[in-house]
Amino acid sequence: xxxxxxxxxxxxxxxxxxxxxxxIRGITHEFANLAxxxxxxxxxxxxxxxxxxxxxxTGECYLFLRELHRRGWLPWLTASQPRSRRPARPLSPMHxxxxxxxxxxxxGTTQGRGRMYRGGxxxxxxxxxxxxxxRRNWRQRLCAPPxxxxx
Numbered sequence: 001x002x003x004x005x006x007x008x009x010x011x012x013x014x015x016x017x018x019x020x021x022x023x024i025r026g027i028t029h030e031f032a033n034l035a036x037x038x039x040x041x042x043x044x045x046x047x048x049x050x051x052x053x054x055x056x057x058t059g060e061c062y063l064f065l066r067e068l069h070r071r072g073w074l075p076w077l078t079a080s081q082p083r084s085r086r087p088a089r090p091l092s093p094m095h096x097x098x099x100x101x102x103x104x105x106x107x108g109t110t111q112g113r114g115r116m117y118r119g120g121x122x123x124x125x126x127x128x129x130x131x132x133x134x135r136r137n138w139r140q141r142l143c144a145p146p147x148x149x150x151x
Contacts (some may be wrong), residue, residue: 020047025074028065032076040065105131
């Protein structure tokens with residue numbers, strides 16, 4: 001039987017069933033350490049919430065779970081913080097030590113131009129370049145002029 005949550009919360013235009021909400025609460029409680037998107041995908045798979053083309057309604061389910069959490073129906077979930085695509089700070093010397101111990105060599109840095117660079121000045125982040133030497137004379141081989149073509 002359809003139930004109304006607070007103001008009458010529904011998923012994709014249809015009222016939620018009591019059994020569906022029990023399942024959602026059970027899954028999110030048992031796997032509360034998973035990311036919100038992973039929880040949404042799991043719920044969609046179990047409840048067969050799919051688009052006409054067969055894809056999961058993960059985005060809609062994510063928003064549905066957020067609304068359930070906001071209304072107090074999933075209090076055990078922590079509010080997710082937006083993740084930055086870039087590290088908050090540069091790599092520490094101790095982190096780079098792992099590369100050195102594993103015989104990686106730092107050979108330079110990029111110019112900070114991303115693949116969308118259109119001239120002007122570089123706006124991206126300069127990244128360190130590491131190589132793993134497979135030959136002892138790696139630097140000479142990389143810096144040598146190209147071989148003459150056979151005649």
